[in-house]
Amino acid sequence: MAPSPQNLGLLLVYFLSFLFSLPANLLALWAFLGHVCQPHPAPIHILLLSLTLADLLLLxxxxxxxxxxxxxxxxxxxxxxxxxxxxxxxxxxxxxxxVGISVERYHMIAAVAIWLLSFGHCSVVIIVQYLPTNSSREANSRPVSYDNFTQEQLCVVLPVRLELCLLFCFIPMGVTIFCYWRLVRILLSQSQVVTRKHWRAVALVVATLFNFLVCFRPYNVSHVVGFFNKTSERWRVCAMVLTALNACIDPLILYFSSSAVRRAFDKRLQSGGASLSRPTLCDPIALETKIHDSLDCNTRFIAVV
Incomplete structure (x- = not known):
């Protein structure tokens, strides 16, 4: 059966997100692997590598x-x-x-803890598929993946969704907004010194807030509405498609956060004859040393939070 007009639009968004995010994230993955595999990698590179893997995991x-x-x-x-x-x-x-990138105080153990925390909570996605129910499905009907629930399944799914909304959206969003609010205040207080690093910091703030407010918030709001209405909202599928845009925005965050990614992207663009940045003379040996300028000015600014 051909997809409905609504699903055709969702399919187009998923396709465009996949088309633009896959090359960018693979390039970022290649850049970060070289740094993480070195002895004593910088914590920021571990976090940025984890963010890249999370985007690729969206499948x-x-x-x-x-x-x-x-x-x-x-x-x-x-x-x-x-x-x-x-x-x-x-x-x-x-x-x-x-959140980890916004405060830049985490180490590898925190990145591992975030993965384990997410895996543990999202295991409900697998468990609920095999919950025993009193409802029967038509023999020839196809299952709707994690969307068409019986009443018994909703009793498990809705409370877990509410917890996910609080623990994995609203709390991280609050912490991140606070950190970047402090950063913006410091940037405004030093407006007499406008540098490229300042503009990169502003772009980083805008991209991160876009992720939370546009990509993640509508989908998580559907969890709250569904919990109080005791149902899985039909418009949730439209809100979910916005999360796909996260995989397109994250490469921008990686670009503004790490000089290693900027060099990898610029080198790729230069090889195609369309570099967006001005070429600079760099010592090839220095490029192999450990990068400590991650997040550029954020290290100094967020330290006062």
């Missing part, structure tokens, strides 16, 4: 498969559960990793 290709079939899952049921598990883990890992 937007499988979301396109669902949208193309009106979200009736055409593949094996176990793959449906695993796909949902990876997709939602990618969403919730991204929120707390953005």
């Amino acid at each position: 937007l290709l499988f979301k396109m498969v669902g949208a193309a079939h009106n979200f009736a899952w055409p593949l094996e049921t176990t793959l449906c559960a695993l796909t949902g598990f990876g997709f939602y883990c990618g969403i919730y890992c991204s929120t707390w990793l953005l």
Whole structure:
């Protein structure tokens, strides 16, 4: 059956997000792996590498498969559960990793803890698929991956969604907004000194807030509304598609946060004859040394928070 007009629009957004985010995230992954594999990698590189992996974990290709079939899952049921598990883990890992980047005080143990915390909470995506229910489905109908719930399943799903909303969206968003509010205040107080680093810091703030307010907030608000209405809201699928834009915005955050990524992107653009940055003369040996200028001016500014 051909996708409905609404699902066709969602499919287009997923496709464009996949088309633009995959090359950018793979390039960032290549840049960060070289630094993380070195002895004593900088904590910021571990966080940025984790954010890149979280974006790749969104598995937007499988979301396109669902949208193309009106979200009736055409593949094996176990793959449906695993796909949902990876997709939602990618969403919730991204929120707390953005917090870690905003305060820049975490180490590798915190990045691992964020992954474990997200995996543990999102395991409900797999568990709920196999909960015993009193409702029967038509023999020839296809399951709708993590969307069409019975009443017994909703009793488990809705409270967990509310907790996910608070723990993985509203709290991280509050911490991040506070940190960047402090950063913006300091930038404004030093307006007489306008440098490229200042503009990169402002761009980093804008991109991060866009992620929280546009990509993540509508989807998480659907959890709150669904909990009080005792149902899985139908408009949730439209809010979910906005989370796909996160995979397109995160490469911008990586670009403004790390000189290693800027060099990797600029080198790639120069090889295509379309570099966006002015070429500079750099010592090739110095480029191999450990990068300590991550987040540029943020290290100095956020230290006062």
